[in-house]
């Protein structure tokens with residue numbers, strides 16, 4: 534089964550970039566440690582945290598990974614070393630809500646995207662949870678460049 538994650542409130546940036554890479558990552562602000570640990574246990578998620586107190590909790594045993602670095606590229610490298618990136622999962626998730634995107638026919642998004650996007654892009658996907666539309670090309674390349682830079 535796919536490894537799933539729950540990033541603590543200090544790791545919002547990491548969570549977002551992990552979603553870009555296709556990891557299944559929950560992230561909720563305003564959730565307390567106990568709630569987070571319980572929910573992670575319930576859903577079989579690995580907790581990612583920079584909180585040494587959280588690491589000491591009983592519920593964190595064998596379930597939490599301490600993220601060493603304070604900066605995003607170090608954090609991403611640590612995750613990628615422990616849980617290798619699957620290239621075919623890149624850009625398959627909604628960055629906002631973690632849901633898997635579905636490919637959608639161009640005609641179906643006509644009303645939902647700016648007209649210049651509609652006329653210049655051909656591949657669209659949509660998030661079934663928040664209805665956000667994603668499209669490829671330039672955006673994708675910029676993200677991949679940024680990732681390459683961070684992962685070294």
Ligand SMILES: [Zn+2]
Pocket residue numbers: 627628629630631632660661662663664665
């Ligand atoms: Zn979404």
